[in-house]
Amino acid sequence: VKRFLMIALLAPAAWAATPATVPDTMQQRLLACTSCHARSGASEAYFPRISGKPAGYLYHQLLNFRDGRRQAPIMNYLVTHLPENYLRDIADHFAGQHLAPPSLRPSGASRAQLEQGKALVLKGDVARGLPACVACHGTQLTGVKPAIPGLLGLPRDYINAQFGNWKNGTRKAHTPDCMAMITARMSNDDIVAVSSWLSEQPVPASYTPAENISRPLPIRCGSDQP
Numbered sequence: 001v002k003r004f005l006m007i008a009l010l011a012p013a014a015w016a017a018t019p020a021t022v023p024d025t026m027q028q029r030l031l032a033c034t035s036c037h038a039r040s041g042a043s044e045a046y047f048p049r050i051s052g053k054p055a056g057y058l059y060h061q062l063l064n065f066r067d068g069r070r071q072a073p074i075m076n077y078l079v080t081h082l083p084e085n086y087l088r089d090i091a092d093h094f095a096g097q098h099l100a101p102p103s104l105r106p107s108g109a110s111r112a113q114l115e116q117g118k119a120l121v122l123k124g125d126v127a128r129g130l131p132a133c134v135a136c137h138g139t140q141l142t143g144v145k146p147a148i149p150g151l152l153g154l155p156r157d158y159i160n161a162q163f164g165n166w167k168n169g170t171r172k173a174h175t176p177d178c179m180a181m182i183t184a185r186m187s188n189d190d191i192v193a194v195s196s197w198l199s200e201q202p203v204p205a206s207y208t209p210a211e212n213i214s215r216p217l218p219i220r221c222g223s224d225q226p
């Protein structure tokens, strides 16, 4: 059923053929996305939240999936052949959607790991050329318009997997790819520490990206602008 829904929802020909009895709105069309992206509770172990992320960021990811810079078979399949204006509409839709924050899950990390994670996120490690995450993701970690994502409300396993993808090149952004450079400076222990601490932070009720951040960013990013 899920598979049928996705095909019916995403193939442009099928969209045009939507029976007149079903309201043909963007909301209606994108319901299938929420079967994975708007779940809450214990089953939410991996799927990233997309609601309320900056539109420019979501648009870049949809393009990255379509054009193969980012590999995740289900997402690559869903957006194959979709034109830019379509992807932009989808990005705008989810950027404007604000769902209740997901429930927190304990990461299982030790106190020492959580302290290490917190220090890296808030201060970085100057000696290793590792900027604080907040220097780009916003002092409240809510992300920054137009294209830097917030880091709260993401499952620990999802964050770990993204660092794995940057390490092995299955997730790329336009160059300079700042997250790939940052990942190269992090050990596996750093990554687990950071993902554990982040995944335990409460999501503020009004989780919206900041309007701006002090620039230049500590490392240049090819994808922080539309």
Ligand code: HEC
Pocket (backbone or CB within 6 Å): 006, 010, 030, 032, 033, 034, 035, 036, 037, 046, 047, 048, 049, 050, 058, 061, 062, 071, 072, 074, 075, 078, 090, 149, 161
């Ligand atoms: C069957 C489950 C499933 C469905 C349905 C689905 N997605 Fe995804 N989506 C995923 C997974 C899993 C990932 C994470 C992929 C990875 O590991 O990089 C993802 C990642 C994404 C991301 C990147 C999120 C981020 O924070 O970087 C966006 C944007 C996205 N999906 C949009 C959509 C849209 C729009 C739809 C509907 C057209 C959709 N997805 C339908 C499973 C799904």
Ligand code: HEC
Pocket (backbone or CB within 6 Å): 048, 057, 060, 120, 121, 131, 132, 133, 134, 135, 136, 137, 147, 148, 149, 150, 151, 154, 159, 162, 172, 173, 178, 179, 182, 194, 217, 218, 219, 220, 221, 223, 224
């Ligand atoms: C120099 C700026 C910069 C710094 C510092 C930085 N990031 Fe990022 N980060 C970005 C940008 C830009 C993106 C979006 C990349 C893209 O377009 O794919 C991003 C994306 C991410 C994502 C993907 C979110 C998602 O929903 O898939 C994660 C996770 C992440 N960063 C974690 C971190 C962590 C943890 C740190 C600190 C150790 C950090 N970042 C430091 C700029 C930065």
